[in-house]
Amino acid sequence: MENRTISFRSRPRIVATSTVAGTKECRGVIGRYVETALDDDMYGESTYEKAERKMLKKVIFGAIENAGRRAEEVDLLVSGDLLNQIISASFAAREIPVPFLGVYGACSTMAESLAVAAAFIDGGFIRRAVAATGSHFASAERQYRYPLELGTTRPPQSQWTVTGAGAALVDSVGDGVRISAATLGKVVDFGVTDVNNMGAAMAPAACDTILAHFRATGEDPSAYDLIVTGDLGALGSRILKDLTWEKGLDLSGNHVDCGEIVYNVIEDEFQGGSGAGCSAVVLNSYFYSKMMGGSLRRILFVATGALLSPVSSGQGESIPCIAHAVVLER
């Protein structure tokens, strides 16, 4: 029997979060929930990459501080990001005196890092960990696509990489949102080669993990207040609903995508937000607040990642994708 869903018997707790987001992001629904709203997307730094790293460092320390802890009390940092060699995470970790596990799951990193942190805590190996990730529109554009200075036109199926970061402090004790289970993703590739259409590429991976989760748990979507995907965007979200519908699973009543809701729709973003920071910011600000406030009781958080690189696309490859899911309860 397939065994992709793991249960965390002690249900580790997200006792605090921290988020930072850019100017464009804060004009949307998360604006009232984000801890640090930037008024300058460069964050006072000289390069986009340094701004991204500073955001990530800010939220990691922020989550520790918001939990009333010192860094020395944290046993593990699980983090990754979109940049080559995950330099945002690695360089942030350099300034944080905590053991570090670097992970790479592209935009699925928030779910992957939460699952790893919860497993290390529930396994009894550590007491508390920080799970964190982020992204920056400008660093992602120049690494994956074109330098902004070229002024390249974006096609209508594209999304806009979120400038922002989010961190969660996961603890073995204390009050917070509980992590009760995780369903680990397999790599799924439906042959999409359009690097501007991440939603279409990632939707099959989300579908695969969601189906595996419900098969393993015997639950149906009504067991969750919301099934929250990471950054499929408007088009990808519709594709996911279609794919799951074909498999006999109706998500239409309670599915929402962080990428679809993060921006007030204006012309530029087309299908909505993307990037590792997208689900990290929306989960750790908006959804965390709603769960702690009691208006959401149980969500399935499914972050999706497109595991391509410019090199793989340049060598004619399609886009392999993955989705990891975690069950969050209050």
Place this chain on the structure above:
Amino acid sequence: MENRTISFRSRPRIVATSTVAGTKECRGVIGRYVETALDDDMYGESTYEKAERKMLKKVIFGAIENAGRRAEEVDLLVSGDLLNQIISASFAAREIPVPFLGVYGACSTMAESLAVAAAFIDGGFIRRAVAATGSHFASAERQYRYPLELGTTRPPQSQWTVTGAGAALVDSVGDGVRISAATLGKVVDFGVTDVNNMGAAMAPAACDTILAHFRATGEDPSAYDLIVTGDLGALGSRILKDLTWEKGLDLSGNHVDCGEIVYNVIEDEFQGGSGAGCSAVVLNSYFYSKMMGGSLRRILFVATGALLSPVSSGQGESIPCIAHAVVLER
């Protein structure tokens, strides 16, 4: 108290390994131990990146097969590599029907993936996992340094990225080498900026993790037949012995570095081997064979990684490094 060493009470077992290595590598000490010795470093592929990916896929399936298992019986693949967005691991995972956790620890990946696999098994979440990584000289050169076609002269402090891959099947049952503990690394940066001198950059990270390990366990180096580092090379290995000596720890009697021993010394490699594939191949062929054969009983395997990228170096940054250690017993 600092808590970086975690114990695996059930001592998960490496029940099988698989390795592949390039032509130059197989002329050295590992030649007699490697499972698949290439006679063509392109491995029949059209690009270096595809050759690297094919090696990684080969050893993942190889470890599963050598354990007498089918892929469907494996619950988790933990893998990463040096390429941007770890495309070798992600694209290999696309062809393997197993849940995938992508990790990034540069050349420390073999130890990081073994630690994560052991934690998931010892925590009771899964039964068996594959930990795997690899590298290719030519793909690493053109990504981190210069295209080979330029014929750039290498400085004497440089190392040679190993063309090869290694995988270990870690199981909750069966006969094999036991993983009894892991000490997770912190990011350490002593300010080295020379991207051709990885040994000097990484040695302080190895020192930090080894000291933390002995502090936590109360052991001294004599508790191990060997303390095996990943790819410090000849110079880095000497620096490590100096640094630990200054801290009152004498490694001179039983320290060996995979990078230092992997090649028969000829002019080109200078300080020896490096790359995620270096420690992966040497551990999973030579050392695994020695442990299963009984001539080595207990080793501390400390793989080191340099967490730089060409972008971070181009922006004037020094090289943050990390080392993860696992205790292997027979």
